[in-house]
Amino acid sequence: MSEPRTQRATAPARPELLSRSALAVFRLNGQFLSVADGLAGPAGLTAAWWQVLGAVLPEPLPVAGVARAMGITRQSVQRIADLLVERGLAAYHPNPAHRRAKLLAPTDAGRAAVRRISPGHAEFAARLAEQLGGEGDFRRVMTALEDLSGALEALSREAAAPPG
Secondary structure (H helix, E strand, O other): OOOOHHHOOOOOOHHHHHHHHHHHHHHHHHHHHHHHHHHHHHHOOOHHHHHHHHHHOOOOEEHHHHHHHHOOOHHHHHHHHHHHHHOOOEEEEOOOOOOOOOEEEEOHHHHHHHHHHHHHHHHHHHHHHHHHOOHHHHHHHHHHHHHHHHHHHHHHHHHHOOOO
């Protein structure tokens, strides 16, 4: 019988750290999407619709701005935005900064749908915090994930910068 990973005699090498981190994040993505679909479904939303509406709740944004905030392609957000508009959950408004890139904003119906998710969202967040050992541990996990995302973003910018 093999030893659990946490009890190995040698620490994982850097390539293994990267691989295991990536696999954990891919798994987390699937788990978060499943939880989000479960929370959003009773409000008539999907996880993706909820994400896009959530991105524009504070202020209207162009589709490209939503895509940047979510870390996905503009085309994916465009498809979802068009569906949200078609269903009356969001609307396009003129963008004073860019004639062709309209701003996406939630409608009253879109805001109401997101509000219907809030009680289940809060309850699940409390259960997850408890499972992680409390709010302090939950904050440490969140910070570690944000740090990982920031480091990957910095490396991406570095790779895209012209040499010299």
